[in-house]
Amino acid sequence: MPVTETFRIPKKKSHVPTARQRVRKTLADWGITDELADAVTLLANELVTNAVTHCRVSHSQVKVELTLNSTELVLEVSDPDRDRLPRPHDSTPDEEGGRGLALVAALAANWGCRQEPYAKCVWARFDLEGVQAHGPHVPATL
Numbered sequence: 001m002p003v004t005e006t007f008r009i010p011k012k013k014s015h016v017p018t019a020r021q022r023v024r025k026t027l028a029d030w031g032i033t034d035e036l037a038d039a040v041t042l043l044a045n046e047l048v049t050n051a052v053t054h055c056r057v058s059h060s061q062v063k064v065e066l067t068l069n070s071t072e073l074v075l076e077v078s079d080p081d082r083d084r085l086p087r088p089h090d091s092t093p094d095e096e097g098g099r100g101l102a103l104v105a106a107l108a109a110n111w112g113c114r115q116e117p118y119a120k121c122v123w124a125r126f127d128l129e130g131v132q133a134h135g136p137h138v139p140a141t142l
Contacts, residue, residue, distance in 0.1 A: 002069040003030070008061040011052050011079065019048045019064050023075075026066050032073065039107045040066075040075055040126060046100040047077035047122050050086060055079040063119070072109070072128055078121040085113050085120055 005026040009015040023044040027037045044064060051062045063078040088101040104111045108124035 002067050004065060004067045006063065006065040008063050009048070011055055011057070011060045011062055013049075013052055016045065016048050016052060019062070020045045023064065023066065030068055032068075036073070036126060036128075040073065040124075043104050043107055043124050044075055044077070046103055047075070047124070050100055050122070051077050051079040054084060054086070055081040056084065057081050068128075070128070073126040074123060075108075075126070076121050076123045078116070078119045080119050082115050082118060082120045085115065086122055 005022075007019075007022055009019050020041055024037065024041050027033070027040060032040070048062055048064060055062070057080040060080045063076075065074075065076040065078075067074040067076075086101055088105065101111075104122075104124055109127045111122070111124040113120060113122045
């Protein structure tokens, strides 16, 4: 049975480090460390930063959800600006930003986005083959 950790942060840049720390702690609690934890934490930082930066809904929150099951880890970041789905962007070397989704595509096994009734969600999936992970409801041996 999958185990899930969900939390919300205010849509403010000053709260992005809080999201990153919560993701890192959850992964450590589940026994996920090393390169996979680094990749998931980095992509959580990118997706939360994108949500905080591009969401046009005032006084809103960004939701972060991690789901662990025996075969994969899923990271989902949602915000209430449902009509603005992210699109990959080809950045020039001089541009300061615009590489986040390319990074997501490079580090995740799969990624995408979806519109929900009152939000949009950007997700990334990570394969757990060969990774020892555990959670309250996930066996330690996969």
